[in-house]
Amino acid sequence: MNTLRASGADVNPDRMPDRQAPVVIKGQGVGKTFGNGAVVALEGASFEIRQGSFVSLVGPSGCGKSTLLRLIAGLIDRTSGNLTVHDKPVAGPHTDVGMMFQRATLLDWRTSMENVLLPTEVVRTPTKADKDRAAELLRLVGLKDFLFAFPSQLSGGMQQRVALARLLQTGADILLLDEPFGALDEFTRERLNIELMRIVAEVRATTLFVTHNIAEAIFLADQVFVMTPRPGRIVEIVDVPFERPRPLSIQTSPEFNALVAKVRDILGDDH
Amino acid sequence: MRKPSSYQIEIALIRFVPHLLLFLALLALWEIAVLTGFITSIIIPRPSAIIGAIVELYVTKGTIYSHFFITLTEAVVGFAIGAIVAVTLAVWSSLSEGFKRYVSPYAIVLNVTPGIALTPIIIAWFGYGMGSKIALAAVICFFPIFVNTLTGLLHRDEDREELFRSVGATKYQIFLKLRVPAALPLLFAGFKIGLTTALIGAVVAEFAQATSGVGVLMSRFSFQLNMAASLATLLSMTVIGLLLFYAMEILDDRIVFWRRDTRMATVSRARARAWLAKSGE
Amino acid sequence: MSLQQGTVQGMPSVVAGMSLRRRRILIHATIFIALLVLWETGSRMGWLDPLFYPRPSAILTSFWVLFFGSGHIWYHLYVTLGLVLMGWIGGSLLGVGLGALVGFNPLVRRFLKPYVIVLEATPRIAVAPLLIAALGFGATSKIAIIVLVCFFAPFINTLSGVVNVDPSRMELFRSMRATKMQVLRKLVLPDAIPVIMAGERLAMTAALSGALVAEFIQRDKGIGSLILTYTRNLNMASAFACIFTLTIIGFLIFKGMELADHRIAYWKNEAGMKRIGDRRRRAMSEQGRG
Numbered sequence: 001m002n003t004l005r006a007s008g009a010d011v012n013p014d015r016m017p018d019r020q021a022p023v024v025i026k027g028q029g030v031g032k033t034f035g036n037g038a039v040v041a042l043e044g045a046s047f048e049i050r051q052g053s054f055v056s057l058v059g060p061s062g063c064g065k066s067t068l069l070r071l072i073a074g075l076i077d078r079t080s081g082n083l084t085v086h087d088k089p090v091a092g093p094h095t096d097v098g099m100m101f102q103r104a105t106l107l108d109w110r111t112s113m114e115n116v117l118l119p120t121e122v123v124r125t126p127t128k129a130d131k132d133r134a135a136e137l138l139r140l141v142g143l144k145d146f147l148f149a150f151p152s153q154l155s156g157g158m159q160q161r162v163a164l165a166r167l168l169q170t171g172a173d174i175l176l177l178d179e180p181f182g183a184l185d186e187f188t189r190e191r192l193n194i195e196l197m198r199i200v201a202e203v204r205a206t207t208l209f210v211t212h213n214i215a216e217a218i219f220l221a222d223q224v225f226v227m228t229p230r231p232g233r234i235v236e237i238v239d240v241p242f243e244r245p246r247p248l249s250i251q252t253s254p255e256f257n258a259l260v261a262k263v264r265d266i267l268g269d270d271h
Numbered sequence: 272m273r274k275p276s277s278y279q280i281e282i283a284l285i286r287f288v289p290h291l292l293l294f295l296a297l298l299a300l301w302e303i304a305v306l307t308g309f310i311t312s313i314i315i316p317r318p319s320a321i322i323g324a325i326v327e328l329y330v331t332k333g334t335i336y337s338h339f340f341i342t343l344t345e346a347v348v349g350f351a352i353g354a355i356v357a358v359t360l361a362v363w364s365s366l367s368e369g370f371k372r373y374v375s376p377y378a379i380v381l382n383v384t385p386g387i388a389l390t391p392i393i394i395a396w397f398g399y400g401m402g403s404k405i406a407l408a409a410v411i412c413f414f415p416i417f418v419n420t421l422t423g424l425l426h427r428d429e430d431r432e433e434l435f436r437s438v439g440a441t442k443y444q445i446f447l448k449l450r451v452p453a454a455l456p457l458l459f460a461g462f463k464i465g466l467t468t469a470l471i472g473a474v475v476a477e478f479a480q481a482t483s484g485v486g487v488l489m490s491r492f493s494f495q496l497n498m499a500a501s502l503a504t505l506l507s508m509t510v511i512g513l514l515l516f517y518a519m520e521i522l523d524d525r526i527v528f529w530r531r532d533t534r535m536a537t538v539s540r541a542r543a544r545a546w547l548a549k550s551g552e
Numbered sequence: 553m554s555l556q557q558g559t560v561q562g563m564p565s566v567v568a569g570m571s572l573r574r575r576r577i578l579i580h581a582t583i584f585i586a587l588l589v590l591w592e593t594g595s596r597m598g599w600l601d602p603l604f605y606p607r608p609s610a611i612l613t614s615f616w617v618l619f620f621g622s623g624h625i626w627y628h629l630y631v632t633l634g635l636v637l638m639g640w641i642g643g644s645l646l647g648v649g650l651g652a653l654v655g656f657n658p659l660v661r662r663f664l665k666p667y668v669i670v671l672e673a674t675p676r677i678a679v680a681p682l683l684i685a686a687l688g689f690g691a692t693s694k695i696a697i698i699v700l701v702c703f704f705a706p707f708i709n710t711l712s713g714v715v716n717v718d719p720s721r722m723e724l725f726r727s728m729r730a731t732k733m734q735v736l737r738k739l740v741l742p743d744a745i746p747v748i749m750a751g752e753r754l755a756m757t758a759a760l761s762g763a764l765v766a767e768f769i770q771r772d773k774g775i776g777s778l779i780l781t782y783t784r785n786l787n788m789a790s791a792f793a794c795i796f797t798l799t800i801i802g803f804l805i806f807k808g809m810e811l812a813d814h815r816i817a818y819w820k821n822e823a824g825m826k827r828i829g830d831r832r833r834r835a836m837s838e839q840g841r842g
Contacts, residue, residue, distance in 0.1 A: 073437055099437040105430045109452045109529045111542055119438040121448070128549075148543040150535050170438055293663055314686040372576065373583055383802030387761040388776070388795050390768060391783035396604060471675040475765055478681065479780075486678065490769070493681035501682045505674065512673030 024174060024206050025049040025072060029081035032067050037079075040231035041067040045081070047225065047234060051173075054200065054207045054244065056217035056224045059267065064232020065210045065225075069176045072208065073097050085174065098170035102179040104159035106151040112138055112162045113147050119170040137165040140199060157181075157188040164196070168203060175200065175207045182211070190248065193220060197245045214263050219251060226266045236266050316499040324503035335488070335507055342473050342484040343511050345401055349408020350469035350515075354462065357413045361420035366446070371421075378417060386411035386472070390479045399480050408472035412465035419461025423454030456530055459523040466515045474508065485511070606789035614793040625778070625797065632763050632774040633801070635691065639698025640759040644752055647703040651710025651748075656736070661715070668708075676701050680765050694766040701762035702755040709751030713744025746817045753809045760802065 030045040042064035049055055057065040070076045071083060074093045083090045085097065098119070106115045116134040120126045126134075138147055141161040151159055160180060167175060180196075181189040197220060200207045211217050217224050224238040240259065242250060250256050298318045304310045305317040312320075328335040360378075364371035390407060397403035428449070435445045477486025485507055492500040528534040588608045594600045595607040602610070618625040654660050680697045687693035717740050725735050767776025775794055782791040818824030 075433060075436055093436050093439055095439050097437075099434065101430055101434065103430050105434045107431070107449070107452065109455075109527075111539060113542075113546070118448075122435070122438050122440045122444055131546075148539045148546065150529055150539060152529065153535065153539070290663065290666060373580065376580065380799055380803075383806050384795065384799040385757065385761045385764060385802060387764050388779060388798050390764075391780045392788065392791055392795070395783050395786070395788070467673070467675070471677055474675050474678050475768075478765070479768055489678060490681040493685040496685055498682070498685065501685070505678060505682065508678050509670055509674040512675060513670070516673050 021051040021053070023048045024051050024086055025208075026084045026087075027081065028083075030068070030071060030078050030083050031080035032064070032071060032076065033079045042071070043231040043233045045234050047237065049206060049208070049223075051206055052204055053222045054197075054209065054220055056221035057208065057210045057227060058212065058214055058217035058224055058263065059227030059232075060212060060229055062229035062232065063227035064229070065227050066178055067232060068227075069099070069178055069208060069210055072174075073099055073176055075099075095170065096172055097174040097176055098167040098172035099176045100160075100163050100167045100178065100180045102182045104151065104156075104163040106159055106162055106166075108151055111148045111150055112143060112154070112165075115151070115162055116166045116169050118166060134165070134169055137168050138162070140168070140202070141165045142195065155188075156184050157192060160184065160192065164199070168199070168205075173205055175205045177207065177209045179210050179212070189216075194245075194248065196220070201245060214260050214267075215251060215256075218256065218259050218263065219246065224263060226263055228267065238263060238266075313496065314498065316502065320499040321502050324497075324499040325506065328500065328503050328507070335485070335504070338483055338485045338488050339507055339511065341401065342404075342470075342477065342486065342508075343514070345404040345473040345476075345484065346408055346466070346470040346511065346515065349405040349472060350412050350466050352405065353409035353412040353469065354416050354465060356409070357416035357461075357465075358420050358458070361417050361424060364421055365424035365450075378414065382414045382418070386414075387475055390476055394476065394480050399482065404473045404476040404481065404484065407476040408469040411472040412469040415464040415468060416458075416461040419457045419464070420454065423457035424450055426450075426453065426457075428453060455527050459519070459527055463516065463519050463523070466519055467512065470508070470512055470515060603786055604788060606792055610789035611792045611796070614787075614789040615796065618790060618793050618797075625775075625794070628773055628775050628778045629797070629801075632767065632776065635694050635698060635763045635766070635774065636756075636759045639695045639762065640702055640756055642695065642699040643702035643755055643759065644706050646699060647706030647751070647755065648710045648748060650703075651707045652714055652736075652741075654707075655711045655714030656740075661711075671704065672708075676704060677762060677765050680762075680769055684766070684769060689770055689772070694763065694770065697766045698759045698762040702759040705754035705758065706748060706751040709747045709754075710744060713747035714740055717743055746813075746820055749809075749813045749817055753806075753813070756805050756809055757802075760798070760805070764798075 025048070027045050027047050030042065031040070032042040033040050045064075045068060057068060059065055067076070071078050072085065072090065074090045074097075077091075085094070107118070110118070113131070113134055116137060117126050117130060120130045120134075135147055138144060141164050143158060143161050143165070146154060146158065146162075151162070154162065163180070167177075177196075181192050184192070193216060209217070209220055218238075218240055221240055222244070224240060225234050226236045226238060227233065228235050238259065242256075301310075301315075302318050305312050305315065316324075360374065364374055386407070389410060393407050393410070394403045397406045431449055431453075432445060435449055440448070473484070474486040474489075477484040478490050481487045485504055489501060489504045489508070492498075492504060524531055524534055528538050591600070591605075592607050592609060595602045595605060606614075654664055677697075679700060683696050683700070684693045687696055721739060721743075722735070725739055730738070763774065764776035764779075767774040768780055771777045771780060775798065779791050779794045782788070782794065814821050814824055818828045
């Protein structure tokens with residue numbers, strides 16, 4: 001479904017995400033209820049996410065976007081439907097995915113390096129190669145001078161950069177980001193969004209990004225899952241036909257604004 | 272460690288001088304008040320008399336030292352026993368819901384009972400020597416350590432636990448790598464309270480029945496109405512208290528370094544150096 | 553929870569909860585009784601010397617005698633609790649007053665700091681013999697001891713409560729041109745009340761300990777001297793009966809202070825907020841009628 005109405009100069013079909021890429025995450029009628037069915041957090045979510053694509057989940061609080069992320073990560077169990085990652089049904093936490101949260105959730109007693117090495121430590125004693133990779137990832141997120149700083153010595157944005165490096169250290173090819181920059185100020189957030197786009201392209205990861213900011217959702221993604229609450233469901237999947245990475249200036253283009261208006265329309269009065 | 276620069280020393284001196292002046296002024300005022308008969312010297316002795324008593328106790332006769340070390344030993348050993356039992360029970364309680372449920376009523380009973388009340392009974396059980404002092408110190412320092420450790424270990428940081436689960440950590444790894452380090456600041460707060468409490472236990476047990484220790488010295492001087500020597504002895508208890516407190520403070524500083532900016536910077540530099548040295552190989 | 557859920561799903565869970573609770577109470581009781589039986593048998597079999605480790609049955613008997621047989625304990629209880637109450641009130645007033653005074657005056661705070669550190673490290677109860685020597689035997693020296701041991705916690709807590717007032721709220725008050733007195737009464741004290749109450753709880757515990765130590769030294773009357781006398785006479789059962797009395801008192805004090813805390817710092821708990829909120833609403837509607 002192409003939602004672009006105006007003729008877009010930025011659209012280049014050759015550089016669009018690969019339509020033929022294999023599906024890595026597949027959901028069929030995925031649902032989750034809490035409290036013996038008293039609260040329906042997510043209902044009938046069906047979707048396919050292809051390798052290397054960037055998907056934003058957007059909607060007001062209670063629309064089930066974080067629930068969907070946790071279901072994919074296997075942190076919670078679905079109550080209905082089928083959900084597969086790499087063609088395997090999800091059952092419990094698995095290492096195909098890595099997660100990042102709104103809070104940086106760094107350990108205060110560890111340096112940036114040691115925090116990034118945590119996912120490795122859980123599996124084995126880190127080797128020299130693991131450590132070199134951690135240092136390399138910290139350089140990738142722009143923290144080469146803060147390898148041995150402790151979290152409380154870093155700003156909020158820098159803490160999230162460490163968390164991003166830690167996420168990449170898992171080696172997972174699917175990144176689940178739950179409002180990762182939601183607690184940061186607008187300027188830091190914009191800068192980090194640009195860097196995130198560059199980094200996921202570099203590591204060729206499939207990315208799911210939860211946000212309640214419509215413009216941010218569209219700016220980052222190839223596909224936007226628009227979600228509404230009570231009960232939480234995916235009401236529409238909107239394709240974003242701009243090539244990635246994108247310049248910030250794209251946000252002022254009429255095509256971009258048309259997309260924002262469309263998503264806002266679907267979400268209704270809540271936004 | 273960097274050496275403090277002469278500038279820093281100067282600043283410290285400037286800060287210290289007003290305190291010293293005030294202290295000396297207070298002492299002078301006190302001395303004059305007693306000399307002029309404004310304060311009865313039997314109840315409150317002159318500072319010079321107290322200083323005289325300190326010199327006698329610490330320098331000319333040196334009576335204080337054996338008592339000093341006996342009380343210090345009682346407090347430290349009592350604390351160690353109380354702390355080991357408290358931390359063991361707290362760790363066990365934090366791991367097993369059942370254990371916690373059936374142990375906590377007894378812990379609460381122990382908490383609401385003033386442990387000091389056990390003094391005569393503990394002396395009857397453990398005799399007049401150091402044993403009873405150590406036992407009382409251990410009993411009354413148990414609870415603050417237990418409750419602090421348990422509170423620290425039971426604190427659930429949902430976000431971080433979810434992170435650990437998302438990278439596939441086991442329960443054991445979550446306990447060791449997340450819950451234990453996160454509980455350390457509270458554990459040390461408990462240790463500090465526990466040390467002070469252990470000292471109180473040792474001293475009170477000495478008041479009740481003993482042959483040596485600063486508590487004995489204190490009650491002996493008091494009953495002789497030798498107030499200057501009493502106060503000098505009290506000061507030695509303060510010294511023990513400060514020694515214990517600062518010893519724990521240093522440990523706290525070393526182990527829970529991420530709570531102190533300067534220590535954190537030092538550790539950060541040390542780890543960076545270690546990394547550089549290794550990559551240089 | 554909606555009515556429907558209460559009837560459809562609530563019922564079975566309540567029954568399940570009850571049975572679980574009953575089962576737990578049963579296990580608690582079983583463990584407790586097993587311990588008592590073990591102790592009693594141990595004593596009767598001669599593993600524990602009953603002279604030093606009294607049997608539960610003997611303690612229970614002594615308890616009964618002390619309270620209802622001879623009624624010997626009532627007088628001593630009255631003496632000790634009287635001392636505790638007076639000392640605690642004195643210590644609280646002194647602690648909160650000094651704490652507020654020092655907290656409000658940065659200069660005093662700066663110069664007092666070393667003395668506070670020294671005082672904190674000193675086992676304050678150790679001044680007991682000194683105070684008795686200075687003030688003589690009797691209630692005065694006992695109360696002085698209690699005041700001294702229990703003033704510190706309210707002092708430190710009031711001080712930190714006053715010092716740690718949220719700076720942005722302080723700015724808000726300054727922007728409204730509030731006077732110092734208004735800042736104290738409307739911001740600083742209410743803000744510090746939960747911390748002060750925590751200090752008062754500690755002070756109460758300290759006061760009870762202080763009274764016991766004073767009585768151990770003076771040995772004339774009160775629960776402390778009673779415990780000492782019984783132990784000296786190797787009447788351990790009665791000594792333990794006194795200790796368990798103190799447990800009950802300690803528990804009552806704990807609950808009492810908790811209740812007072814909930815009442816006074818009402819905005820820190822749901823029930824308190826509802827109570828005061830309802831009261832204010834009633835007062836307003838009555839005013840509307842009047």
